[in-house]
Amino acid sequence: MSVPAAKSGGLGGGQARHVAIIMDGNGRWAKKRHVPRALGHQKGVEAVRALVHGAAGLGIEVLTLYAFSTENWQRPEDEISDLTRLMKRFILSDLDEMADNNIRLKIIGDYSAFTPDLVELIERALERTKANTGSTIAVALNYGSMDEIARAARLAAAKGAITPETIAANLDTADLPPLDLLIRTSGEERLSNFLLWQAAYAELWFTEVLWPDFTADHLKQALDAFAIRERHYGGR
Ligand code: IPE
Ligand code: IPE
Ligand code: MG
Numbered sequence: 001m002s003v004p005a006a007k008s009g010g011l012g013g014g015q016a017r018h019v020a021i022i023m024d025g026n027g028r029w030a031k032k033r034h035v036p037r038a039l040g041h042q043k044g045v046e047a048v049r050a051l052v053h054g055a056a057g058l059g060i061e062v063l064t065l066y067a068f069s070t071e072n073w074q075r076p077e078d079e080i081s082d083l084t085r086l087m088k089r090f091i092l093s094d095l096d097e098m099a100d101n102n103i104r105l106k107i108i109g110d111y112s113a114f115t116p117d118l119v120e121l122i123e124r125a126l127e128r129t130k131a132n133t134g135s136t137i138a139v140a141l142n143y144g145s146m147d148e149i150a151r152a153a154r155l156a157a158a159k160g161a162i163t164p165e166t167i168a169a170n171l172d173t174a175d176l177p178p179l180d181l182l183i184r185t186s187g188e189e190r191l192s193n194f195l196l197w198q199a200a201y202a203e204l205w206f207t208e209v210l211w212p213d214f215t216a217d218h219l220k221q222a223l224d225a226f227a228i229r230e231r232h233y234g235g236r
Contacts, residue, residue: 013203013226016180019219020064020202022194023048025186025210032210038082043212045086049094052137054216056101058223062136062176064108066194070144084118087141091121095128102134108172109143138176145196148172173198181226183219185211203229 023044030040048065055063068083098105105125112119122141152170156162168174179198184190187208191199205222207214 013180013229013231015059016223016226017060017177018062018064018179019060019181019183019223020066020179020195020198021214022066022182022184022188022192023211023214024184024188024192026212028186029210029212037079040212041079041082041086045090047212047214048090051214051216051219052094052098052103055135055219058216058220060135060223062138064138064140064173064176064179064195066140066143066192068109068141068143069193070109070142070147071193073142084115087114088118088121091125095125098125098137099129099132102132103129104132104134104136105129106136106138106176107141108138108148109141110147111141113142136176138173140194143172144193145191146193149197168197171197178202181205181222183207183222185209185214201231201233203231 026040026044027037028040029043030037033039052063067087072083073080095105105128107122107126111122114122148171149167152167152172153162155170156166160166173179173195179195179202181204182191182195182199182202183205185207187206189206195202203226205225207218207222209218
């Protein structure tokens with residue numbers, strides 16, 4: 001994945017091929033309702049499920065979802081185990097349908113850090129969907145951009161010169177189209193170590209909506225906003 005060459009004329013963004021989402025606000029969703037934080041995460045997974053269905057007709061080739069960051073290990077152990085349990089349950093309940101819908105699952109980040117049973121389920125899901133040719137759902141698990149860039153730089157150095165191109169070719173996203181649109185929910189306007197390199201020329205879209213309340217209609221709103229953004233890539 002590289003930065004596209006400058007296009008002249010400042011054309012509108014058109015159809016977004018690669019959209020990424022920082023799915024934030026599960027905790028606040030639960031707090032607002034005076035329910036356990038785990039329920040916020042559970043509703044968050046339900047929002048993912050609905051979005052994977054809802055995104056089908058929107059022409060997106062790749063949807064990259066930030067599910068667990070390298071910094072999220074700092075959370076209490078019981079929250080980490082709730083999240084792990086939800087990830088396992090999601091794969092068990094939704095893999096068949098994703099596979100049947102020709103969706104390819106991809107993981108960015110070092111998922112080997114999770115419990116062996118989750119690692120095994122992830123590998124089964126990757127194997128099962130690897131030949132699928134429809135859209136790609138890339139899930140960021142134990143993902144941090146700084147870690148990813150450091151790993152990519154090490155790989156590039158081992159093979160030869162370190163240049164923007166050789167680093168990009170060794171990122172976890174190397175096989176994906178350039179990032180067009182980066183969405184963050186819950187009113188926070190920061191990247192939190194997500195796709196720092198890839199976001200160099202992505203369009204950013206923020207919403208106050210908390211992740212469990214995010215629907216395909218919100219995604220459509222973001223895509224409509226993207227379609228009329230002028231992108232220059234430093235050109236004119
Ligand atoms: C996002 O929701 C989910 C993960 C980071 C795993 P949060 O848990 O960060 O929710 P808030 O930000 O506390 O509301
Ligand atoms: C970013 O959200 C990580 C995910 C959505 C997985 P956080 O809630 O962890 O980010 P900060 O700590 O508020 O920046
Ligand atoms: Mg948060």
